[in-house]
Structure formats: C-alpha cells, structure tokens
Amino acid sequence: xxxxxxxxxxxxxxEFVRVEGDFGFVGIxxxxxxxxxxxxxxxxPEVDDEVTAGExxxxxxxxxxxxxxxxxxxxxxxxxxxxxxxxxxxxxxDAFENWxxxxxxxxxxxxxxxxxxxxxxxxxxx
Amino acid sequence: MENNNNKRTCLYDKHVALGALxxxxxxxxxxxxxxxxxxxxxxVRKKVGLFDVSHxxxxxxxxxxxxRYVQHIFTNDIAGAPVGKIYYGMMCYENGGTVDDLLVYxxxxxxxxxxxxxxxxxxxxxxxxxxxxxxxxDLQNRSDYYGQIAVQGPEAExxxxxxxxxxxxxxxxxxxxTTLNSPLGPTGRLPKQELSILNSDNxxxxxxxYTGEDGFEIYASHEFxxxxxxxxxxxxxxxxxxxxxxxxxxxxGLPLYGDELSEExxxxxxxxxxxxxxxxxxxxxxxxxAKQKAEGPTKKxxxxxxxxxxxxxxxxxxxxxxxxxxxxxxxxxxxxxxxxSVCMALVDAHYAKLDTELQxxxxxxxxxxxxxxxxxxxxxxxx
Numbered sequence: 028x029x030x031x032x033x034x035x036x037x038x039x040x041x042e043f044v045r046v047e048g049d050f051g052f053v054g055i056x057x058x059x060x061x062x063x064x065x066x067x068x069x070x071x072p073e074v075d076d077e078v079t080a081g082e083x084x085x086x087x088x089x090x091x092x093x094x095x096x097x098x099x100x101x102x103x104x105x106x107x108x109x110x111x112x113x114x115x116x117x118x119x120x121d122a123f124e125n126w127x128x129x130x131x132x133x134x135x136x137x138x139x140x141x142x143x144x145x146x147x148x149x150x151x152x153x
Numbered sequence: 154m155e156n157n158n159n160k161r162t163c164l165y166d167k168h169v170a171l172g173a174l175x176x177x178x179x180x181x182x183x184x185x186x187x188x189x190x191x192x193x194x195x196x197v198r199k200k201v202g203l204f205d206v207s208h209x210x211x212x213x214x215x216x217x218x219x220x221r222y223v224q225h226i227f228t229n230d231i232a233g234a235p236v237g238k239i240y241y242g243m244m245c246y247e248n249g250g251t252v253d254d255l256l257v258y259x260x261x262x263x264x265x266x267x268x269x270x271x272x273x274x275x276x277x278x279x280x281x282x283x284x285x286x287x288x289x290x291d292l293q294n295r296s297d298y299y300g301q302i303a304v305q306g307p308e309a310e311x312x313x314x315x316x317x318x319x320x321x322x323x324x325x326x327x328x329x330x331t332t333l334n335s336p337l338g339p340t341g342r343l344p345k346q347e348l349s350i351l352n353s354d355n356x357x358x359x360x361x362x363y364t365g366e367d368g369f370e371i372y373a374s375h376e377f378x379x380x381x382x383x384x385x386x387x388x389x390x391x392x393x394x395x396x397x398x399x400x401x402x403x404x405x406g407l408p409l410y411g412d413e414l415s416e417e418x419x420x421x422x423x424x425x426x427x428x429x430x431x432x433x434x435x436x437x438x439x440x441x442x443a444k445q446k447a448e449g450p451t452k453k454x455x456x457x458x459x460x461x462x463x464x465x466x467x468x469x470x471x472x473x474x475x476x477x478x479x480x481x482x483x484x485x486x487x488x489x490x491x492x493x494s495v496c497m498a499l500v501d502a503h504y505a506k507l508d509t510e511l512q513x514x515x516x517x518x519x520x521x522x523x524x525x526x527x528x529x530x531x532x533x534x535x536x
Contacts, residue, residue, distance in 0.1 A: 064189050067487045068462045068494075070516060086516060088464045090190040090486065091396050093516075 029151060030057040032123050036138050037147035038099040043123065044141065051100050052126035053078075054108075055087060058151045060122040063089040069111045069118070070096075071127060076104045078130060080137045085127070087118065100137040102130040162207035163300040163375035164382055171392055178395055179271030181208040186394040193397040194489045197364050201306035202393035203385050206363075208271035211299045211372065212281060216290040219263035226284050226437060227257055228420060230430035234259045239327040239359055242428040243420045244280065245438030249445055250416040251423075253277050254408065256361065258329050266329075266357065266372075270410045284437065300378030304385065305368030305393075305401075307533070313369050316388045317381055319358055321369055326534050329359040363398060365405030365532040403484050403497070404530035406456070412467060412483040413454055413497055422450045422499065424527065453505035454483065456527040457513065458495045461520045462487060465496040465513045471504075472512040472519060479504050482513065490530045497527055 031037075036044040041059035044051040060066065068088040078084040078098040085096040106129035110117060117125040142150060159182040168175060173184035184205060186193060196202045214222055223231055229242030238259050244252040253273045258266035269277045278294045285292050304313055313321050324330060355374055362368035371381060386392060399409065408414050413423050420429050421442055430436075431443050459465065465485035473479045485496030496513070504511060509524040 064186065065191050068464055070463060070518075083516075088487070090400060090489065091185070093464065093466055 029061055030123070031144045031148045031151070033144045035123070035144060036099065036141035037144070037150075038097065038141055039150065040095075040097040042097060042099045044099050044138065045123075045126065046132075046135075046138065049132055050105065051102065051130045051132050053099060053128050053130055054126035055096070055118065055122055056147070057122045059087075059094075060118050063087060063092075063094055065090050066115045066118045069115045069127060071107045071111070072104050074104055074107060078102060078104060078128070080140075087115075087127075096127065098130075099141055100130055101133045103133075104128050105131050160208075162205055163378055164205045164207060164302075167379070167382055167386075168205065168392075171386075173392070173394060176395075179208055180274075181271055183208060184392070184394040186396045187392045190394075190396040190400060191489050193391060193393040194400050196391035197306045197366055197393060197397065197401055198490060199307070201304060201308040201312050201390055202364075202397070203382070203390045204303040204305065204393050204395075204398060205301075205382070206303050206370070206398075207300040207375075207378065209301055210269040210271060210274035210277065210294070210296040211301075212267040212269060212278065213293045213295055214265040214267065214290055216263060216288075218288040218290050219265055222285060222288040222290050222292075223257055223265050223267075224433065224436060225288070226281065227255075228429040228436060228438070228442070229257070230433050231257060231259060231265075232433075236261055237328050237330060239329055239361060241327075243414070243425070244277070245419065245436075245442065246416065247438055247441060249419040249421070249438045249441035251410070251414040251418060251420060252280050252416075254410055254414055254420075254425075258357070258359065260329070260331060268372075273410060298374070299372045300375045301370060301372045302378055302381055302385075303362055303364075303368060303370045304390070305362045305364040306366050309366070309368040310535075312385065312388065312390060313358075313371075316384050316390070317371075319356075319371070321358060321360070324358070324360040324369075326360050326367075329357060331357045363407060364401040365407065365530065365534075366401070367533065367535040399484070400486055400489055403486055404488050404490055405532045406497070406526075406528035408454075409484065413499075418452075418454070418499060419445060419450065421445045422452050423454045449502060451502055452480070452499050453502045454497055454499050454527065455505050456495060456525045456529065457482075457498050457511055457522045458493055458525045458529075459513065459520050459522040462494055463515045463518070463520050464494050465498070465515060465520075465522075469496075470514045471498045471500055472514060473504060474510050474512065476512070476519070479511070488529050493529070495525070495529050
C-alpha cells in the first residue's frame with residue numbers, strides 16, 4: 028500500500044511539502060516512487076535557484092523514464108539533499124524522509140491550493 | 154494507461170494475475186514489469202527469465218518461388234542455407250530506408266517462417282503482399298495464430314529441457330527445430346512424445362533471443378504457450394517484462410525498430426552492414442544501400458558514454474563541443490550491468506569516430522561525453 032503522512036501538503040503531480048517555519052521540504056510521495064520504480068538519478072536545482080509553484084525544478088529518473096519534478100511552492104532553494112547524488116535509491120527506501128530540496132517559502136498561501144493527507148489519499152485511489 | 158484499441162496476447166490474464174504493470178506497446182497491452190526492471194534484468198543475466206513476446210508477428214512463405222521471394226525482400230543472403238538455420242536482416246524500401254528488421258527461419262526447401270516486429274505487422278504485411286507480385290508463393294500472416302515466449306539466460310537450456318521437456322541442447326545458436334510437418338530431417342524434428350505438456354503438432358523452438366544471453370524462443374498455439382508459461386512460472390522462473398527486454402537488448406547494442414532503425418535510418422547508417430549482402434544478385438533497396446555504403450552515410454549510429462549520471466533519453470539532442478546540434482539520442486539508459494550513463498545516438502558522420510567529444514542536452518543542462526563502442530556489455534551466447 029502507498030504510504031500517506033498526516034500533516035504534509037500534497038500536489039496532484041505527487042510532490043509533498045513538509046513545512047517547518049518559513050521553510051518547506053519538498054520531495055516526491057511514496058505513491059510516486061512506487062510508480063517510478065528504481066530511482067537511478069535525481070536532477071536537482073542548485074542552492075539559491077528560484078522555484079515557482081506549478082513549474083518544473085528538476086527530474087527524478089527511474090530505469091525506464093525521466094519524470095519532471097513540479098514545485099508545489101514558490102521560493103528560494105536553500106539546501107538540496109546531497110545524499111541523493113550518490114544514493115538516489117534512498118527515495119525508494121523512504122520517499123517522505125528523503126526530501127529533495129529545502130525551500131524558503133515566498134508565500135505560505137501557496138499551501139492553500141495543495142491537498143491534505145486525506146484528500147491526497149483519495150486522489151491516489153482514483 | 155488504458156487503451157481499448159490495444160490487442161491482448163494469449164497470456165494477458167496471467168500477467169494481470171501476477172500483478173504486472175501493463176502498458177501499450179506496438180498495438181498490444183504488454184507487461185512492462187512484474188517485480189522491477191533491475192531484478193528482472195539481473196535474473197536474465199545471471200540465471201533465467203521468461204518473456205511473453207506473443208506480440209511479435211509471424212509470416213509464412215511457401216511455394217515454388219519462396220526462396221527467390223525471400224531473397225527479393227531480405228537484405229541478408231539465404232542462398233544455399235541449410236534447413237533449420239535462421240538469419241537476421243532487414244527489409245528495405247527502394248531508397249534504403251528500413252521497413253523492418255526480422256528473422257528468417259528456413260523450415261524446409263521453399264518454406265520460410267518470418268518473424269517481424271509487433272508495431273510493424275500491418276505495414277510489413279501490406280509491403281510483403283505488394284512485393285509478392287510475380288512470385289508463385291503462398292504468403293500467410295500467421296500473427297494471430299502464434300503465441301510466443303522467450304526463455305533467456307545462462308540456465309535457459311536446463312530449464313527448457315527439464316521443465317518443458319523439450320530437448321534443445323543440440324540446437325546451435327540461430328537454429329530451429331519443429332514438430333511442423335516440414336522436412337527438417339530426423340534431427341530437426343521434435344519427437345512428439347517428448348512434448349510432455351500437450352500433444353501439440355505445431356511447435357517451433359529456436360535458439361534465439363533479444364537479450365545478449367543464451368536462450369530459446371518457442372512459437373506455438375495459444376493453448377501450448379499458456380501451458381508452457383504455467384509450467385515455467387510454477388518452476389520459479391522469473392517473469393520478465395518489456396522494460397528489462399529493452400535494457401538487456403540495449404546494453405549489448407541490439408537495435409530496436411523505431412529507435413535505431415526506421416524509414417529514415419538505413420541499416421548502413423545503423424552499422425548493420427554485415428546483414429546487408431550487396432553481392433547478392435538482387436533485393437529491394439540494394440542500389441540505394443550500395444551507393445550509401447560506397448559514399449559513406451551522412452549519419453551514423455554511435456555509442457556515447459557520459460561522465461555524469463544524468464540519463465540521455467530517446468530524442469534528446471546531441472551537440473558538438475561548440476554547442477551546435479549534430480544528432481539525436483535513439484536509446485539511452487543508466488545501464489544496470491555496468492552502472493554507466495550511456496546511449497546510442499544517430500550523429501553526423503564526422504562525429505562518429507571513437508573518443509570524439511560530444512555533449513548531450515538533458516533538460517536545461519548540457520553534459521559532456523565521448524563516442525564509445527555501441528556494445529556496453531558483452532554478449533554471452535553459447536554454441
């Protein structure tokens with residue numbers, strides 16, 4: 028079964044945001060990693076890059092395909108998860124623990140258009 | 154993705170029951186993976202894997218002019234071929250572009266069994282019929298009759314003999330035997346009583362495959378293929394989807410029609426000149442291919458290895474070191490057997506020399522690489 032965690036925000040393109048203060052940790056959901064299969068490469072932006080809600084900021088590559096990462100929030104990248112450079116498979120082991128970028132949020136109202144855990148779980152059932 | 158226009162193979166329900174991820178390929182709803190691509194890939198490299206390849210098309214050519222007809226449409230040369238031998242080659246248009254790549258099985262004198270790509274069945278069939286004018290042959294599209302499985306990997310021979318009870322150890326690479334009533338001779342015939350599964354009278358067994366490993370392909374009625382599938386799964390053989398079929402064939406540099414061969418990509422461009430016998434008296438496309446070979450093709454298929462882990466995919470642009478586009482990626486992966494990001498790409502011929510530095514545009518970034526041999530992993534055929 029696909030795992031969904033309470034308290035996170037979810038997008039229809041299967042990214043999540045975990046909010047801590049003014050920052051958001053963005054990654055892909057358990058559903059997304061299951062659908063992708065073995066992750067072999069994560070194409071990440073650089074620190075200080077701007078990301079925009081609804082726009083692509085990188086890609087996750089499985090053996091069979093590249094899947095764009097769509098940012099659920101707008102802001103500035105303050106940290107990338109460097110562990111994924113050498114161990115992209117961490118995403119398969121625990122997608123929620125292994126976030127991809129940490130973003131300083133421009134505007135928390137971005138979160139209003141995202142789903143909560145319950146709505147996302149229902150969305151994945153469709 | 155669901156698509157009701159896609160056909161289903163005779164094993165469709167078994168794939169669904171095994172929980173396979175199903176996806177359209179070549180007009181069929183096919184299994185992409187059961188476990189994951191890496192597990193299935195390594196099963197074939199190290200042990201044995203089972204593929205449903207019933208989507209492939211089969212055409213039979215029989216009659217007085219059968220050999221002359223095959224020689225007319227096929228780039229390879231089957232003159233004087235022994236019964237039971239299999240040949241790989243292409244069918245080409247007059248301009249040298251590729252109609253399809255295929256296997257030709259010589260089942261008897263003036264009796265041939267042609268195996269074509271699923272996605273091309275309708276196109277090939279029309280082409281074959283059109284090209285048959287003036288030949289006294291019986292041409293039949295048997296694609297709907299035959300199911301097909303491939304048993305691939307170093308343990309394939311043992312599994313086919315012990316689990317299916319089909320003697321195959323004496324079969325050499327690219328040879329066939331059958332229970333068809335064709336004059337394959339005493340050693341070519343599968344004795345009927347040894348077919349422990351079903352008393353099928355129409356089984357074709359060849360030492361062929363598309364993985365770079367030793368292995369066998371079995372063509373038979375849907376009923377026989379379903380029985381074989383069940384026996385092999387019950388014996389613990391790993392079912393393998395088209396996902397790893399592509400990574401396996403790619404690693405050993407085998408072309409896929411639609412990627413490395415097409416109506417625009419000739420066998421000469423694709424580096425498959427050894428399967429184009431220009432010394433043959435005649436075949437469709439000979440003149441154009443001979444000219445291209447003599448002058449040198451303007452584009453060539455190469456291997457490219459990247460320094461980085463980013464993965465070049467089909468359709469990505471290849472750039473020279475000045476950043477000018479010089480080609481396009483045909484297939485690319487982060488290889489499972491060698492842990493490298495590599496691709497095959499069709500590039501301007503000036504950039505085809507080994508060690509030439511090139512770059513590939515991957516999304517917003519450009520990654521450096523160099524031209525390498527197209528074979529990224531060594532084949533290990535037996536016999």
